[in-house]
Amino acid sequence: MTSLSDFSLLSFDVYGTLIDWETGVLDALKPLIGARKDEFYRDQLLKVYAEAEAAQQNATPDMEYSELLATIHPKVAEKLFLPEPTAEQNEAFGNSVGLWPAFPDTVDALRRLSKHYKLAVLSNVDHGSFSRSNSGPMQGVPFDLVITAQDVGSYKPNLQNFQYLLREVKDRFGIPKEKVLQTAQSQFHDHQPAKILDIKSCWIERPGALMGNRDYPIYDWKFATLGDMADALEKELASR
Numbered sequence: 001m002t003s004l005s006d007f008s009l010l011s012f013d014v015y016g017t018l019i020d021w022e023t024g025v026l027d028a029l030k031p032l033i034g035a036r037k038d039e040f041y042r043d044q045l046l047k048v049y050a051e052a053e054a055a056q057q058n059a060t061p062d063m064e065y066s067e068l069l070a071t072i073h074p075k076v077a078e079k080l081f082l083p084e085p086t087a088e089q090n091e092a093f094g095n096s097v098g099l100w101p102a103f104p105d106t107v108d109a110l111r112r113l114s115k116h117y118k119l120a121v122l123s124n125v126d127h128g129s130f131s132r133s134n135s136g137p138m139q140g141v142p143f144d145l146v147i148t149a150q151d152v153g154s155y156k157p158n159l160q161n162f163q164y165l166l167r168e169v170k171d172r173f174g175i176p177k178e179k180v181l182q183t184a185q186s187q188f189h190d191h192q193p194a195k196i197l198d199i200k201s202c203w204i205e206r207p208g209a210l211m212g213n214r215d216y217p218i219y220d221w222k223f224a225t226l227g228d229m230a231d232a233l234e235k236e237l238a239s240r
Helices: 021-039 042-059 065-079 087-094 106-113 127-135 159-173 187-196 226-238
Strands: 009-012 118-123 145-148 180-184 200-204 221-223
Touching: 009 159, 021 042, 021 065, 021 087, 042 065, 065 087, 065 127, 106 226, 118 159, 127 145, 145 159, 159 180, 159 187, 180 187, 187 200, 200 226, 221 226
Parallel strands: 009 118, 009 180, 118 145, 180 200, 200 221
Antiparallel strands: none
């Protein structure tokens, strides 16, 4: 039976797994909603946002994520029957990614996991947005490989993104697919395509998260937080 410690590289989704994507989005929407915040439920706002994001990613798969966010900002406003935002407000929403907070366990867990694995990023954002997140909320934790939608020209769950990752990992590090563990919160963006390509996956559930989840989750390992995963790895290594 395969153990956590048998893998050589963790491939991370970032937004939803390492960064609190939902809190970040809701905070960034506050200027748009303004005094009408009591009219909307959290679940409603996230649903409208997620639908607009997914539709735009399908329509313009080569659009950089910051631009994509700026593009959907007025569409979210329209869907919520809110006044049309200004160009400056749209731009501010697009540039908000670097301000989205990390989960409390993220930095410590990444540092612990890096003692055993190479760490890779497979994210739907652009390099500029990820760089701001990494240097800010994630406190500069080093990654061995960073792949974004900007590199691939498409957004997850497109299988191209995972195939691109596997090629890069094999070419750069000599690590085969069997030694790669996709580590992510989103069932839609990560676990379902990983299953199609026979990539093992670890579900970081982030209890309470809504975006990207499905009624019937699939995974090979499951932990509530990344810190719990690091604890399990260390316990496994100590028992050898």
